[in-house]
Amino acid sequence: MGEAPAFLVDDLQNEPLNGFELKSGTCKTTTTIGDKTYVIGGADDGTLSIEVRIFDSSLGEWVQPTVYGTKPLLSKGHSAVFLNDRILILKKGAKSDDQIWFLEVDTQYVRRQQKQLGTEVVAWSKGVIGNVEKPVVISGPSGVGKGTLISMLMKEFPAMFGFSVSHTTRAPRGTEKDGVHYHFTEKSVMEKEIEDGKFLEFASVHGNLYGTSVEAVEVVADAGKRCILDIDVQGARSVRSSSLEAIFIFVCPPSMEELEKRLRDRGTETEEQILKRLRNAAAEIEQGKSSKIFDFILYNDNLEECYEKLKKLLGLSGCVAAPPKSAALREFNLPLDHSVSKIDDKIIINCISSGLEKESKNLIMLDVSTLKGGAPGRTRGLDFQAIGSFSDGLIGMEKLS
Numbered sequence: 074m075g076e077a078p079a080f081l082v083d084d085l086q087n088e089p090l091n092g093f094e095l096k097s098g099t100c101k102t103t104t105t106i107g108d109k110t111y112v113i114g115g116a117d118d119g120t121l122s123i124e125v126r127i128f129d130s131s132l133g134e135w136v137q138p139t140v141y142g143t144k145p146l147l148s149k150g151h152s153a154v155f156l157n158d159r160i161l162i163l164k165k166g167a168k169s170d171d172q173i174w175f176l177e178v179d180t181q182y183v184r185r186q187q188k189q190l191g192t193e194v195v196a197w198s199k200g201v202i203g204n205v206e207k208p209v210v211i212s213g214p215s216g217v218g219k220g221t222l223i224s225m226l227m228k229e230f231p232a233m234f235g236f237s238v239s240h241t242t243r244a245p246r247g248t249e250k251d252g253v254h255y256h257f258t259e260k261s262v263m264e265k266e267i268e269d270g271k272f273l274e275f276a277s278v279h280g281n282l283y284g285t286s287v288e289a290v291e292v293v294a295d296a297g298k299r300c301i302l303d304i305d306v307q308g309a310r311s312v313r314s315s316s317l318e319a320i321f322i323f324v325c326p327p328s329m330e331e332l333e334k335r336l337r338d339r340g341t342e343t344e345e346q347i348l349k350r351l352r353n354a355a356a357e358i359e360q361g362k363s364s365k366i367f368d369f370i371l372y373n374d375n376l377e378e379c380y381e382k383l384k385k386l387l388g389l390s391g392c393v394a395a396p397p398k399s400a401a402l403r404e405f406n407l408p409l410d411h412s413v414s415k416i417d418d419k420i421i422i423n424c425i426s427s428g429l430e431k432e433s434k435n436l437i438m439l440d441v442s443t444l445k446g447g448a449p450g451r452t453r454g455l456d457f458q459a460i461g462s463f464s465d466g467l468i469g470m471e472k473l474s
């Protein structure tokens with residue numbers, strides 16, 4: 074709660090239109106939803122990110138919400154459009170991969186956090202152009218061959234898949250590199266980051282802490298790739314109940330004897346660790362097979378055959394490795410001078426650019442009808458089209474991609 078700067082209260086009383094910048098010239102917008110007015114923009118304390126304050130007219134008070142997610146950096150202004158449960162923010166003069174953001178105000182994720190904290194919560198999620206396929210979660214007991222199968226997939230389809238690099242408190246094995254195989258982390262540091270809400274899931278596995286940070290998944294989505302997560306059953310259960318829609322695959326060994334042989338032959342664990350991992354394997358296999366977490370169960374007996382089955386269920390059988398249809402790589406430059414309107418699930422952006430002799434206008438349509446994901450990760454499924462350009466009365470139709 075707090076005192077509102079006088080000019081903001083004046084602005085709020087005098088500004089009838091949602092989504093447009095306030096007259097105070099501070100690059101703030103207001104969006105009113107019911108009793109609440111969300112004031113979004115640069116804070117007056119010199120912070121570099123876009124801040125959010127809420128004026129609750131039923132209480133006549135300002136509320137400082139708890140803000141989840143990475144905050145977008147300030148730009149030269151933005152437009153704001155309310156879409157059912159979130160506010161679309163279009164940043165002016167930002168780089169093409171930093172223009173579209175969502176401030177979630179009433180999504181399932183936000184409601185859950187609000188219930189837990191008992192305070193007002195909002196959450197930021199960056200928008201990703203295009204429809205990257207659902208992430209793939211692969212689980213199974215230690216030594217079953219998850220890492221081997223994932224390496225084969227990434228080698229054959231390097232442009233299609235990206236690995237979610239987990240955090241762990243265990244020590245690196247001989248050839249493992251920090252930031253590539255894992256982010257090797259101190260327990261106290263990881264525990265603090267978990268407390269700060271930076272992890273999508275985490276679990277204590279074979280005596281160490283492992284976890285998937287929100288950032289690990291976002292980095293892969295930003296590169297326009299399909300994310301692969303190699304996590305244990307507890308982690309898979311947490312992801313299943315999160316807002317990350319994924320395909321869940323459980324890998325089983327042909328027998329416990331073969332699992333033990335693989336673990337021993339790998340030669341990366343001490344005898345004590347091998348025994349611990351084998352003890353845990355029985356329970357993991359039991360849960361993997363019986364719980365409703367997994368969409369598919371794969372038996373990794375013959376490696377090549379198992380790999381072919383994995384490709385088949387990912388829709389890659391007979392597929393020639395090709396670059397993904399990654400719309401995230403498309404350029405979309407939002408000029409400083411534009412106006413925004415909303416028709417159903419379509420956002421119409423009217424871009425005005427002045428040349429030496431004449432002014433030309435471009436109409437861009439941003440389709441938000443098939444949004445997927447969202448906080449605590451990226452919002453996918455955005456598409457945009459140039460629906461017209463006109464100068465001197467000439468109108469042209471063109472698809473941007």
Ligand SMILES: Nc1ncnc2c1ncn2[C@@H]1O[C@H](COP(=O)(O)OP(=O)(O)OP(=O)(O)O)[C@@H](O)[C@H]1O
Pocket residue numbers: 213214215216217218219220221222335336338339373374375376377379
């Ligand atoms: N189908 C298979 N037949 C025989 N050996 C296999 C097969 N699949 C994997 N392996 C071997 O088994 C060992 C364990 O495989 P891998 O490291 O991929 O297991 P993992 O499930 O990723 O284990 P962890 O969970 O401990 O990381 C490796 O030495 C690998 O080469």
Ligand SMILES: Nc1nc2c(ncn2[C@@H]2O[C@H](COP(=O)(O)O)[C@@H](O)[C@H]2O)c(=O)[nH]1
Pocket residue numbers: 212213214215219239240243274275276278279283284285303304305306307308309
């Ligand atoms: N819940 C999570 N489990 C994870 C994560 N990263 C890895 N793992 C699982 O841990 C075991 C052991 O891995 P190892 O590299 O020490 O052999 C294995 O089952 C992995 O699937 C994670 O981020 N979260």
